[in-house]
Amino acid sequence: MLAGMKIGRNLKIGLERYLKSWESVDDPSIRDFTYRIQVRGLPQMVVSMGSEKRHRSGPWNGTQNNGLPMGQLLYLLRMSCLYCMSLTMNHSGLLQRLVLHPRSSEWVVMYSNPDDPSDSYGQCGVNDICKINKSPICECLTGFAQKSQEKWQVLDASDGCMRRMSLGCHSGEVFVKVAGVKFPDLIRVSFA
Incomplete structure (x- = not known):
């Protein structure tokens, strides 16, 4: 072009x-x-x-x-x-x-x-983030843990991360600002 x-x-x-x-x-x-x-x-x-x-x-x-x-x-x-x-x-x-x-x-x-590897689509899973300066490049967001430890050990983060404890608004949890990231692809998101 x-x-x-x-x-x-x-x-x-x-x-x-x-x-x-x-x-x-x-x-x-x-x-x-x-x-x-x-x-x-x-x-x-x-x-x-x-x-x-x-x-x-x-x-x-x-x-x-x-x-x-x-x-x-x-x-x-x-x-x-x-x-x-x-x-x-x-x-x-x-x-x-x-x-x-x-x-x-x-x-x-x-x-x-x-x-860089994080430019590839879907490199990391749900509730994790791609960090190009780390190895492995996928990392769970704050408050989340790896869903499948076995997969993460072979550098497969496709299952993503899950909450460490259930969400409770009265437990003092707050939103964490994550800066300098590409917004998620919201094509298949439904708000019900």
């Missing part, structure tokens, strides 16, 4: 523009990886393999996608004014922002996504 090209959905006429990957480096036939705007729930950019989400930008909060740090967003906007940029998705679903410097004929990778 080159500068000036659009990605998204025209709701009036039903046209959707998105990226699809090649089958391989030397086979330009279409593969199942797509990069598109998910409009159900809060809008966000999603890379999928078929119907399975691989990674996402985080929901749009009116200013930016919650998964993209503001400094990176401002840098991208400044760079897009100075240089010719493109966005590619390779055969394995890796997104790359490329920049062509004015006095060069080569595209240079500006950034890739996913660029």
Whole structure:
């Protein structure tokens, strides 16, 4: 996708523009990886393999996608004014922002996504959080414990975490602020 090209959905006429990957480096036939705007729930950019989400930008909060740090967003906007940029998705679903410097004929990778393990969709389970500077990268939130100790020992946090004790509003429990995280994907959440 080159500068000036659009990605998204025209709701009036039903046209959707998105990226699809090649089958391989030397086979330009279409593969199942797509990069598109998910409009159900809060809008966000999603890379999928078929119907399975691989990674996402985080929901749009009116200013930016919650998964993209503001400094990176401002840098991208400044760079897009100075240089010719493109966005590619390779055969394995890796997104790359490329920049062509004015006095060069080569595209240079500006950034890739996913660029760390926590960018992969569903890396950690319910009530745990992905911390890229820790090993293992999944960690239970305050007040929660690992649901399956056996799975966590083999670095599988997919079962997530459970409360250590039942919730009791009169027991002095408080909400804990968790900053600097991508909001959860709220597509399948129901409020009953």
